[in-house]
Amino acid sequence: MDEELPLKRPFKQHESVLVYDGPILYEANVLQVLCDEGTNETRHYLVHFIGWNRCYDDVVPESALLPRTPANMALAERLYEKLGQKRAADDDVGVVARNEDVDSSSHTASTASVSKDEKEISHCRGLETVLLQVDESDPLRWFELPELLKRTVLDDFEFVSEGEQLYELPSRVSVSTILHAWARHRGRLQKADAEVAQKRAFADSLQGYFDAALGRMLLYENEQAQYRRLIASQGNKAASELYGGEHLLRLLVKLPWFLEHASVTERELQELSLLFQDLCRFMLRNGRKYFRVEDDHALETTGG
Incomplete structure (x- = not known):
């Protein structure tokens, strides 16, 4: 030992x-x-x-x-050396893919496949086009959630919108905490300052997007009253300091929409997709800590 x-x-x-x-x-x-x-x-x-x-x-x-x-x-x-060796082994396939010419087949192989019979998502208020209907040749396909995170998004929808329940807020683990934990964790493995700065910048950008988009794009109708009460009582805090993992996933689902309206090149999209995929893996590994959707003690009814 x-x-x-x-x-x-x-x-x-x-x-x-x-x-x-x-x-x-x-x-x-x-x-x-x-x-x-x-x-x-x-x-x-x-x-x-x-x-x-x-x-x-x-x-x-x-x-x-x-x-x-x-x-x-x-x-x-x-521990650092051991994880570095594991990461190098895990990244072998990714390194080969990044050194090849950019084409739809190589990038399709690097992302999770989409199940045609995935459980009922047609009613998920705009999530369908992001989760399923993505053009095979579209670079935005690189921003596809892993299957387990997709299921968390769907469970979140069922709990909040169909089950008419709300998460207790402020969240025990905030969006800001998750993003900073990922940047810190990944930065520890990077030797190049530029790579560390890139991850911190991506985390900061996602946090900024979240703060700007939450009230307008990331809440279900029955969450709006809670949001207004929370912002009024916690006016000195940003939304990313109050909401947690499920709401961050809603942002990641919509990230292709944000990028579609941003001035970024295909090469930049490819680089961002690698950060996106790494963040998703980090959230999967820490799912029990970051997601409360199945924790009955973290839920309250909308009537309260």
């Missing part, structure tokens, strides 16, 4: 630590110790990731922290 167990003690404010984010350990400082008064619940910590902007600060459980010891620093390096 190549992991050192964390010390069984609370961490202190200003302490230097290592923090698990997925399979990787990041260097961080403890900004604040968070725990419910009068309880023995697991402590949480507000941490700042060293070398990252303050907007990437995050609240993590005590189980995600390790003391910053030589042994744990060595563990961090081993």
